[in-house]
Amino acid sequence: MAEPTQGTATISASPEAIWRILHDPAALARILPGVESLEADDPDRFRGVIAAKAGFFTVRADVTASLLDADPPRHVRLELAGRVRSIGGEFVASVPLDLTPIDSGRTQVDYTVDVQLSGQLERMGGSRVGDGLRSQVADLIRNVEREAAAASASGQ
Secondary structure, eight states: OOOOEEEEEEESSOHHHHHHHHTOHHHHHHHSTTEEEEEEEETTEEEEEEEEEETTEEEEEEEEEEEEEEETTTEEEEEEEEEETTTOOEEEEEEEEEEEEOGGGOEEEEEEEEEEEEHHHHHTTHHHHHHHHHHHHHHHHHHHHHHHHHHHHTTO
16 A cells, blocks of 8 residues: 655644534534544544545445544544445545644644555555545545634634
């Protein structure tokens, strides 16, 4: 599998606001790309279904999203572990997020994306699937920004 990908983004929200979004099941469902359903299973674990386009068809996976290695509100590792329906195979995407406050209430988010695939999923073009999961982190960051702006506008 490919080496982990690293990145940095700036979000117009405090680390505390981002932390609240990550721990709110409804907000988490809105920010995770491709989520069809998501429910809290524990305070820091959620179960649901994620869908992603793969060429001309949509692949669905039963997924567990966990918030691990928590150091509120500075660090958390988002882990998505899933089993793909129909074609078989499993994946684990691990995304540590380091949240550093910067000027004007903004936060610098440093992240790493590491994707592991197994079974039929890996054999059927694992590098493309892994690259797709990595690219969805950019969507995740944009969605956190949007969610934070909406929460701020509603006074939360």
